[in-house]
Amino acid sequence: MSRETQVKDRAEQGPRNPGWAGETGDFPHLTESDVRGLEYVGLRPLDGGHPGASSSHPFHRAEKNPDAPLFEGPYKERLEKILSRYPEKRAALLPTLAMAQEIRGYLSAETMDEVAQALGLAPAYVRGVATFYTMYNKAPVGTYLIQVCTNVCCNLCGGDEVLEAFLDHVDAEPGEISEDGRFTVTAAECLGACGFPTVVQINERYFENVTPESVPEILASLRAQGTASVGQGSGVAQPATAPSDDAGED
Numbered sequence: 001m002s003r004e005t006q007v008k009d010r011a012e013q014g015p016r017n018p019g020w021a022g023e024t025g026d027f028p029h030l031t032e033s034d035v036r037g038l039e040y041v042g043l044r045p046l047d048g049g050h051p052g053a054s055s056s057h058p059f060h061r062a063e064k065n066p067d068a069p070l071f072e073g074p075y076k077e078r079l080e081k082i083l084s085r086y087p088e089k090r091a092a093l094l095p096t097l098a099m100a101q102e103i104r105g106y107l108s109a110e111t112m113d114e115v116a117q118a119l120g121l122a123p124a125y126v127r128g129v130a131t132f133y134t135m136y137n138k139a140p141v142g143t144y145l146i147q148v149c150t151n152v153c154c155n156l157c158g159g160d161e162v163l164e165a166f167l168d169h170v171d172a173e174p175g176e177i178s179e180d181g182r183f184t185v186t187a188a189e190c191l192g193a194c195g196f197p198t199v200v201q202i203n204e205r206y207f208e209n210v211t212p213e214s215v216p217e218i219l220a221s222l223r224a225q226g227t228a229s230v231g232q233g234s235g236v237a238q239p240a241t242a243p244s245d246d247a248g249e250d
């Protein structure tokens with residue numbers, strides 16, 4: 001059976017795994033919204049978010065300010081909390097980079113150098129670490145960073161076609177910002193939700209069982225949200241008011 005036929009068959013069958021079906025198992029007090037909805041991601045626990053949000057780092061805000069100060073005000077406090085969790089500053093590098101990306105949207109060479117200075121590390125060491133991990137953006141991204149899983153499970157179920165559909169609809173190359181500034185589409189390695197292919201992460205939020213046919217609807221819903229972060233409803237926190245997180249950096 002050809003790949004085209006397989007993908008077409010799958011599209012006709014609909015999602016094989018329905019994903020969330022209201023089954024909460026041992027946690028009947030949780031609602032779908034708690035587990036997967038907007039309540040789950042976007043707000044840190046001390047800011048009223050679900051504790052599970054700590055697993056959704058690094059945050060990708062819809063509004064980004066590449067010139068925002070890195071370690072001032074609440075972010076200075078956050079850095080101190082991060083540092084207090086580790087025996088040496090070097091061990092705090094990953095969460096500090098994640099925080100820098102949360103503030104500025106991506107890690108420029110200058111940002112990496114600022115992080116190096118704050119942690120007393122060699123700039124080359126910090127750049128080596130930051131460029132190793134794909135979760136750190138090394139270039140600016142659009143309001144919505146759309147990461148399409150093209151790893152094995154999703155690939156077998158049409159991940160490449162979903163990626164192609166997103167790129168076609170936003171009219172941009174992989175990694176580019178679309179002309180309206182809203183979207184950047186990239187291919188991602190396994191997003192850890194292999195039972196629900198194709199999986200797409202948009203800012204903090206996961207979309208599961210995505211097909212090429214569902215792409216226009218997803219993009220339309222994002223456009224309708226304006227600049228609100230996918231995971232945050234309308235409450236986009238600014239660096240100056242960022243909450244000091246006690247649960248999210250490790």
Ligand code: FES
Nearest residue numbers: 149154191193194
């Ligand atoms: S292969 Fe796509 S989420 Fe794992």
